Amino acid sequence: MAHDIAVAATGENDHIGIVRDWSADKQVFGVPWGKAMMWIFLLSDTFIFSCFLTAYMTVRMSAVEPWPNASEVFALTLFGHHLPLILIAIMTFVLITSSGTMAMAVNFAYRRDRRKTALMLLFTIILGASFVGMQAFEWTKLIVDEGIRPWGNPLGAAQFGATFFMITGFHGLHVSAGVIYLAVVARKVLRGDYDRNGRYHNVEIAGLYWHFVDLVWVFIFAFYYLW
Amino acid sequence: MEQVAIADQHDEHHEPTSFITRYIWSQDHKVIAVQYGLTAIAVGLIALVLSGMMRLQLAYPESFTFINPIAYYQFVTMHGMIMVIYLLTALLLGGFGNYLIPLMIGARDMVFPYLNMLSYWFYLVSVLVLVSSFFAPGGPTGAGWTLYPPQAILPGTAGFDWGILLMLISLAIFIVAFTMGGLNYVTTILQARTQGMTLMRMPLTVWGIFVATILGLLAFPALFVSALMMLLDHVVGTSFFMPALLSQGQLTDHEGGSPILFQHLFWFFGHPEVYIVALPAFGIVSDLISTHARKNIFGYRMMVWAILAIGVLSFIVWAHHMYVSGMHPWFGFFFAVTTLIIAVPTAIKVYNWVLTLWRGNIHLTVPMLFAIGFIFTFINGGLTGLWLGNVVVDVPLSDTYFVVGHFHMVMGLSPVLVIFGAIYHWYPKITGRMFNDTLGKLHFWLTFVGAYSIFLPMHYLGMLGIPRRYFANLTTDFIPESAQDMNIGITAAAIFVGLVQILFLINMVWSLRHGKPAGGNPWGATTLEWQTPQTPPAHGNWGPTLPVVHRWAYDYSVPGTAEDFTPQNVPVSPGHDTEDEEART
Ligand code: HEM
Ligand SMILES: [Cu+2]
Numbered sequence: 001m002a003h004d005i006a007v008a009a010t011g012e013n014d015h016i017g018i019v020r021d022w023s024a025d026k027q028v029f030g031v032p033w034g035k036a037m038m039w040i041f042l043l044s045d046t047f048i049f050s051c052f053l054t055a056y057m058t059v060r061m062s063a064v065e066p067w068p069n070a071s072e073v074f075a076l077t078l079f080g081h082h083l084p085l086i087l088i089a090i091m092t093f094v095l096i097t098s099s100g101t102m103a104m105a106v107n108f109a110y111r112r113d114r115r116k117t118a119l120m121l122l123f124t125i126i127l128g129a130s131f132v133g134m135q136a137f138e139w140t141k142l143i144v145d146e147g148i149r150p151w152g153n154p155l156g157a158a159q160f161g162a163t164f165f166m167i168t169g170f171h172g173l174h175v176s177a178g179v180i181y182l183a184v185v186a187r188k189v190l191r192g193d194y195d196r197n198g199r200y201h202n203v204e205i206a207g208l209y210w211h212f213v214d215l216v217w218v219f220i221f222a223f224y225y226l227w
Numbered sequence: 228m229e230q231v232a233i234a235d236q237h238d239e240h241h242e243p244t245s246f247i248t249r250y251i252w253s254q255d256h257k258v259i260a261v262q263y264g265l266t267a268i269a270v271g272l273i274a275l276v277l278s279g280m281m282r283l284q285l286a287y288p289e290s291f292t293f294i295n296p297i298a299y300y301q302f303v304t305m306h307g308m309i310m311v312i313y314l315l316t317a318l319l320l321g322g323f324g325n326y327l328i329p330l331m332i333g334a335r336d337m338v339f340p341y342l343n344m345l346s347y348w349f350y351l352v353s354v355l356v357l358v359s360s361f362f363a364p365g366g367p368t369g370a371g372w373t374l375y376p377p378q379a380i381l382p383g384t385a386g387f388d389w390g391i392l393l394m395l396i397s398l399a400i401f402i403v404a405f406t407m408g409g410l411n412y413v414t415t416i417l418q419a420r421t422q423g424m425t426l427m428r429m430p431l432t433v434w435g436i437f438v439a440t441i442l443g444l445l446a447f448p449a450l451f452v453s454a455l456m457m458l459l460d461h462v463v464g465t466s467f468f469m470p471a472l473l474s475q476g477q478l479t480d481h482e483g484g485s486p487i488l489f490q491h492l493f494w495f496f497g498h499p500e501v502y503i504v505a506l507p508a509f510g511i512v513s514d515l516i517s518t519h520a521r522k523n524i525f526g527y528r529m530m531v532w533a534i535l536a537i538g539v540l541s542f543i544v545w546a547h548h549m550y551v552s553g554m555h556p557w558f559g560f561f562f563a564v565t566t567l568i569i570a571v572p573t574a575i576k577v578y579n580w581v582l583t584l585w586r587g588n589i590h591l592t593v594p595m596l597f598a599i600g601f602i603f604t605f606i607n608g609g610l611t612g613l614w615l616g617n618v619v620v621d622v623p624l625s626d627t628y629f630v631v632g633h634f635h636m637v638m639g640l641s642p643v644l645v646i647f648g649a650i651y652h653w654y655p656k657i658t659g660r661m662f663n664d665t666l667g668k669l670h671f672w673l674t675f676v677g678a679y680s681i682f683l684p685m686h687y688l689g690m691l692g693i694p695r696r697y698f699a700n701l702t703t704d705f706i707p708e709s710a711q712d713m714n715i716g717i718t719a720a721a722i723f724v725g726l727v728q729i730l731f732l733i734n735m736v737w738s739l740r741h742g743k744p745a746g747g748n749p750w751g752a753t754t755l756e757w758q759t760p761q762t763p764p765a766h767g768n769w770g771p772t773l774p775v776v777h778r779w780a781y782d783y784s785v786p787g788t789a790e791d792f793t794p795q796n797v798p799v800s801p802g803h804d805t806e807d808e809e810a811r812t
Pocket of ligand 1: 639
């Protein structure tokens, strides 16, 4: 009996302990405020993309004309081979690779390795920029060759082009903004700003944003191209 | 990496030197708060004038040549949108959030003051864009504050060309502004509290603003996305929300879109928006009641959990605004259930306010009058909300004046009363001077009685079946003629209430110079903002050292203490002179 009470009491304390830790004074998370702020921003941004994707699924289901077959529309003929989704595959690969180089940049940043951090950031920037470049190519091909417009297309439902341009465009803007953001951070790294003020964690904060943008792409890829 | 808590970091806020950096491009949260507040009140006055014109038209249809049906719709739309977004949201979060968060949690400023400053300037731009639509070709949009497509962008609706465009752009800018401010509020509360200020010691005002801001950060995205999609439908010619239809005898270029999708997105934002406005008001009113009744808030922990529960639930009730949209009845059932569940934590809060007043040492100061007025009004609006939450009751009442009466009670009058109470309560801190008490009391009674004369009769008109958003109800068989008399009475009250606000403005301006010096803590309040070394608080708020918190925010009339309040930064002496559970365990 007494034993039971003791167990119950410790259980109770554990639970209170968690609440205590969380609601300790000064700060809830043991991280710089910039990082906490970035997390919260990304949560908000998640809701934006979720709304986009939900809206896309809704209009796709309610569209009155047939939905074009994505793997056909996004096929390229390379060296005489007809390759469905090849460009998207490459783009996805590039973006995921850039997440890798970003992670390395963060790692070097914590080791305070100024040059390697900057170098890895540069790789990330190049990969990100080439993603945007390939996206521009894809858009051009759709618009010029296939005649797909936001307001209509010869292959079926007008919402196909509308959602495509809206969602990939919005994501592309995120990538472009990320490229600029990383360039600013890289410059500060190179100049040695963070060596002076000790704020190397700013590289990690930029990294959070970058990984998020990659993750969103995976969802867009799955829902838009593979469905 | 060793992490230094923000509250312990070396102070980096440099004292502004010139007039411009001090009052215009200021990064000080207090100045930004006042900028937000004044701008919001200025647009709010526009919305008030618009409501007066609507009321004139409804009382004396066919008398005013400058109010035609088109103009009436424009007034309704701009009135509703300005009140909800540009006045209430901006004033409660941008205004009170900015002013109170750092002061109440013992911080020197927001964590990212520059972003905070940008937030205000984006807000100002969004207001200017909105107001510019009055001067655009075709005038502002007349689509109703809900902006439902297809009609919002079809010829036949006022401002279908420019008006709606500017409205959507303005909303998008507002959301950007809100996000910049909101990130600051949330992060500051989470990460920059002073020593001893645990989450469970924060004043309820901070809790309300905190949860409301999170709601905003998660709900505004839906409005942003729907605004963007409607912009594309309108400007580029996509068909997200536009089905194939005939407009003025012509087939439009649209096909296959879903108008219901817009309604879902809009209300996924729209319902939490009600709580974005309500939760800060709940929090503030709790503190007003506790301070002016000289009693600790009843059930502090329950109040916090209720705020959190309401916040979560508010995301799964949105379709109670769509019972008549033709959605599946099972959805209606689901949303009715969740809507009624949300009444539980809400009712807990109301009971706790009343129990706080119970046997309190009630000082009927001006802020307290407004707080008590709020409790009445909120109960009133909450009860009609229970009616409307039920599908079978809502269907006949939907789109009648009953709804207009309901939402004006619950999200029009209630938050406005709290805002007035809050302005009177913190005016001495913000300006260093007391307002004129007699004028303030007069303002309360005339506003309260006047506003009830506006909104109570509306419920009755609604039950008669008078539709909402009608320009004139002239020769309709089912409406008795006496309804028109009532309309005239409502209008008289509305004009009266509008004019009474001049008393408020005069009081605010007059007291700036002629009010009695307030001293640091005129109400004998416990929370930190009243314990600043200077009043009004100087840049950096606290002088050389931050305050240290030893107790919760509600040590009023604790037995065994000399005064009837003990500020949060007073250490707990051996003996029991605090009601704070944490300090005692
Ligand atoms: C003296 C104060 C006020 C008066 C006299 C007033 C009057 C009115 C009137 C006459 C309408 C139009 C009803 C119709 O024709 O359907 C209306 C609509 C509305 N009002 Fe107020 N109002 C006042 C304050 C407020 C406040 C403080 C809010 C803040 C939430 C508010 C929010 C709205 C909304 C959202 C609408 C609906 C607009 C629409 O149907 O699109 N009003 N008001
Ligand atoms: Cu609702």
